[in-house]
Amino acid sequence: MTWWEELIEKYPILLRDEMGCPPYLEVSEGWRGILEELLPKLEEGRLLLPKDRQNCHIVQLKEKFGGLRVYLSDGNDPMDLAILEAEKKAIKTCEFCGEPGTLRNRGWWKVRCHTCQTQYEQEMKGFCHD
Numbered sequence: 845m846t847w848w849e850e851l852i853e854k855y856p857i858l859l860r861d862e863m864g865c866p867p868y869l870e871v872s873e874g875w876r877g878i879l880e881e882l883l884p885k886l887e888e889g890r891l892l893l894p895k896d897r898q899n900c901h902i903v904q905l906k907e908k909f910g911g912l913r914v915y916l917s918d919g920n921d922p923m924d925l926a927i928l929e930a931e932k933k934a935i936k937t938c939e940f941c942g943e944p945g946t947l948r949n950r951g952w953w954k955v956r957c958h959t960c961q962t963q964y965e966q967e968m969k970g971f972c973h974d
C-alpha cells in the first residue's frame with residue numbers, strides 16, 4: 845500500500861467523493877509530511893460542521909505554480925486555516941524529498957532543495973546536449 849492509499853483508508857470521508865472516488869494525488873512525496881499534518885486538522889474541522897454538512901471532502905489536491913493547492917467541497921474557518929498553513933509550509937518544502945526548499949523557475953515553477961535542483965539540472969542537460 846502506498847502512503848497515499850494509507851491516508852485514504854485513514855480518512856475515508858475527507859478523501860472520497862459522493863461516488864466513492866478518492867481525489868487524484870497530484871503532488872510528489874516530499875509533501876507527504878505536510879499532508880499527514882493537514883488531514884487530522886481537516887478531520888477535526890469537518891466534525892465541527894453541522895451534521896448535514898459533514899460529508900465535506902477534498903475535491904482536488906494538487907501543485908499549481910509550484911505551490912500546494914487543496915480544494916474542499918465545503919468547509920469552515922478551522923479547515924481553511926489548516927489549508928493556509930499547509931500551503932505556507934509547502935512553498936518552503938522541497939516537493940521531492942521534504943527538505944527545506946525554495947521556489948524555482950526552471951522550465952516551470954517547483955519547490956526544490958539544492959540537491960534535488962542540482963540533480964534536476966543535470967538530468968535536463970542530459971536531454972539537451974547534441
Ligand SMILES: [Zn+2]
Nearest residue numbers: 938941957960
Ligand atoms: Zn529535495
